[in-house]
Structures are given as structure tokens and as C-alpha cells.
Amino acid sequence: MLSGPSGVGKGTVINALKTLCPQLLGREISVSISKTTRKPRVGEEEAVHYYFTDRETFLADVEKGAFYEHAEYAGNLYGTPRAPIEEKINAGGVVVLDIDTQGAFQVRASGADAMLVFLLPPSMEELENRLRGRKTEAEEAICKRLTIARKECALAPQFDETVYNIEVETAAREICALIEKKLAQINE
Numbered sequence: 263m264l265s266g267p268s269g270v271g272k273g274t275v276i277n278a279l280k281t282l283c284p285q286l287l288g289r290e291i292s293v294s295i296s297k298t299t300r301k302p303r304v305g306e307e308e309a310v311h312y313y314f315t316d317r318e319t320f321l322a323d324v325e326k327g328a329f330y331e332h333a334e335y336a337g338n339l340y341g342t343p344r345a346p347i348e349e350k351i352n353a354g355g356v357v358v359l360d361i362d363t364q365g366a367f368q369v370r371a372s373g374a375d376a377m378l379v380f381l382l383p384p385s386m387e388e389l390e391n392r393l394r395g396r397k398t399e400a401e402e403a404i405c406k407r408l409t410i411a412r413k414e415c416a417l418a419p420q421f422d423e424t425v426y427n428i429e430v431e432t433a434a435r436e437i438c439a440l441i442e443k444k445l446a447q448i449n450e
């Protein structure tokens with residue numbers, strides 16, 4: 263599971279990871295696609311970046327137990343669809359989740375054999391530059407995300423591993439190595 267503040271580059275690092283290690287120790291590495299009530303950003307595609315839905319449908323899915331975990335982040339709901347992740351895990355695969363800290367701790371509390379990795383920015387100044395630089399949020403949303411980011415970074419020590427995203431490929435390689443180490447432990 264990969265968590266980290268908004269703007270730290272989780273999506274970019276996960277894309278690099280998909281290219282660098284599609285398989286590790288014979289296991290397929292795949293990435294979960296979440297459902298969200300957030301509106302799509304320019305360039306975001308249905309079923310590629312997220313499954314976009316409305317609040318009412320999302321809450322009905324929660325009632326049905328359709329989520330592996332779910333959380334509210336900056337006023338929007340996000341959840342990991344349960345069926346695809348269970349299918350992949352049962353087939354011996356590894357699923358990478360890009361989720362917030364609340365979701366990460368829910369998965370840990372469920373007793374799942376998960377590794378919680380926190381992706382840190384080189385500094386809070388750099389995070390603010392990245393968040394502003396991508397121009398996907400309005401000023402109010404940026405401030406909200408920066409406030410959450412400070413709280414989230416304070417939780418980093420509670421994660422199993424922390425990785426700095428100074429350079430995307432290096433961070434992705436570090437995460438591949440961590441997954442490989444965890445798989446080797448499971449295989450022991």
C-alpha cells in the first residue's frame with residue numbers, strides 16, 4: 263500500500279513501478295483502481311485513473327460491503343473495490359493500493375498481510391511547489407490539501423517503510439525492492 267500527501271507523486275511513482283516491475287518473484291504486480299466521488303481532472307479517464315461515481319451510489323456500495331476500505335479525503339469519498347483485489351490476491355498476485363493514511367490503517371487493522379509504504383516529499387516547500395505546479399486544483403483546494411499533507415506526513419513513522427520521492431525512478435526501484443523483500447519473507 264502506498265500512501266503519501268497529495269502532490270507527492272504517488273501516481274507517477276506507481277506508473278514507473280508498473281514498467282519497472284510488472285512481476286516479482288513470479289507474482290504479477292497490479293494496481294487497484296479506486297472509486298471516487300471526486301470530479302475527474304482534465305486528462306483523467308474512467309476505469310483508468312478512477313471509477314467516477316456520485317455520493318449516493320458510493321454510499322449504497324458501502325452498505326453492500328463492496329469496498330475493501332474507504333475514506334473521505336478533502337470532501338470527497340474514495341474506496342478500493344473489494345472484488346478485483348480479492349480475485350488478484352487469491353490468484354497469487356500483489357496489488358498496489360494508492361490510498362490515504364486512513365485507508366492504509368483500515369487495511370492494517372483488517373489483519374491483511376499488507377506492507378504500508380509512505381512516500382515523502384523532499385521537503386514541504388517542494389510539495390507545495392508540486393501541488394501548485396500541476397495546476398489541477400483551485401487555491402482553496404490546494405490549501406485544504408496542504409493542511410491534510412502536514413498531518414499525513416506526521417503519521418509517516420507509523421508506516422512499515424518510508425521512501426523519499428526525490429527522483430521518480432529511484433523511488434519506484436526502492437519500492438520494487440521493498441515488495442521483493444516482503445515476498446521473500448512470505449515465501450520463507
Ligand code: 5GP
Binds near residue numbers: 335
Ligand atoms: P486525488 O484526489 O489526489 O486523486 O486523491 C486524494 C487522496 O485520496 C490521495 O491521498 C489518494 O491516495 C487517496 N485515495 C485514492 N484512492 C483511494 C482509495 O480507494 N481509498 C482511500 N482510502 N484513499 C484513496
